[in-house]
Amino acid sequence: MAGFHREAWRRSPLVIREKRVPYYYCRLKNISLELKLTMKDNNLTSEIIGGAIEVHRALGPGLLESAYNECLAYELEIRGLSVQREVAMPIIYKEVELDHGYRIDLLIEERIVVELKVVENFTDVHTAQILTYMKLGGFDLGLLINFHEKLLKNGVKRFVF
Numbered sequence: 181m182a183g184f185h186r187e188a189w190r191r192s193p194l195v196i197r198e199k200r201v202p203y204y205y206c207r208l209k210n211i212s213l214e215l216k217l218t219m220k221d222n223n224l225t226s227e228i229i230g231g232a233i234e235v236h237r238a239l240g241p242g243l244l245e246s247a248y249n250e251c252l253a254y255e256l257e258i259r260g261l262s263v264q265r266e267v268a269m270p271i272i273y274k275e276v277e278l279d280h281g282y283r284i285d286l287l288i289e290e291r292i293v294v295e296l297k298v299v300e301n302f303t304d305v306h307t308a309q310i311l312t313y314m315k316l317g318g319f320d321l322g323l324l325i326n327f328h329e330k331l332l333k334n335g336v337k338r339f340v341f
Contacts, residue, residue, distance in 0.1 A: 241298075268282070311339060
């Protein structure tokens, strides 16, 4: 039986707040593997990725991040989504609020963090950056998009926190 539990933990794709939930628990409780995400979140994510693909198709790789930021924000606004640009993320330590210039590239519908990059490859620093923004802001869903790819679908990472 001990092997069963170990195997269930290892193969479970569901991670909540950095803790893996056993696969059999998900099956017993009839929990969706994307527990906290709703269909609206999935549709919003699809709409954002579709908008990014549209921008990439029109402009191609090779521009500055700020150009893609403006164009993607415009594209998403055309699609009827609420878009906030360069949202400040202060750090709160005990009673002190520190504003050190951390900014989310795009915040969609006040729930999805979108971080844009124009780099050869994603690094651990890029992953840490979006996870930190999600943690500081209390957001559950994030997209990391690299416009330097020939095919944009190869430059999209989705994060659930």
